Amino acid sequence: MIHFVGAGPGAEDLITARGQNLLRRADRVIYAGSLVNPALLNLCRADCEILDSSRMTLAEVIDALSRDHNNDSIIVRLHAGDPSIYGAIREQMDELCKLGVPFEVVPGVSAFCAAAAALDAEYTLPGVSQTVILTRVAGRTPVPEKEDIRSLAAHQASMALFLSAGMLPQLRDALLEGGYPADTPAALVYKASWPDERISRGTLENLLDLGDGITKTAMVLVGRFLGGEQTRSKLYDPAFGHGFREARV
DSSP states (O other): OEEEEEOBSSOGGGSOHHHHHHHHHOSEEEEOTTTSOGGGGGGSOTTOEEEEGGGOOHHHHHHHHHTTTTTTOOEEEEESBOTTTTOOOHHHHHHHHHHTOOEEEEOOOOHHHHHHHHTTOOSOOTTTOSOEEEEEOOSSSOOOGGGOHHHHHTTOOEEEEESOGGGHHHHHHHHHHHTOOTTOEEEEEESTTSTTOEEEEEEGGGHHHHHTTOOSSEEEEESGGGSOOOOOOSTTOTTOOBTTBOOOO
């Protein structure tokens, strides 16, 4: 059986209990060496076969995943964060389906969640933003034209950008041209939840200063949710009744 497992954002204890259990039982682990914290591999048995996919092609990954899958082997494909976000798992699952190889996906904690935690931030503040946009700047891998940063910026929603720390000038210009005011709060979180995590706060106007030489393994967060607005939800408002509590005012 193949198990696509989300390794979490980096901290060893932010992988799920299910993911930990699978790593402890695994006969083979193929992990994303450029992003996954190698300390997680300490969970594996001494006789577990461990392969780093950062130097492998898709065909080589599929061969490693499908080999011996019929002999009750536990094979883990370990992806950073949550596999469903920039995990490139669809192409792997498609190939496994062609081969008739069974698999499952074990979700993980995404870096955009760990970045918000590092900032003590909530993306969905009442009266501020109820929408979170997860996206990236177009680079060597393009994005659909209708998902251009300028178009997305028009909503002025809470935005979390992956794979974009190395393109801050293009990102800042696109966000400003799209509609975010220059004083919109922004933050860059490098290696959220790792021991060497770094946080820089500012505004779109000085976004370039936040990079400080960081070009990868960082999240860029933009939006008024990072500001100091005092806001309260309806959920715990005594004047707001719902299915579990009557209004008290």
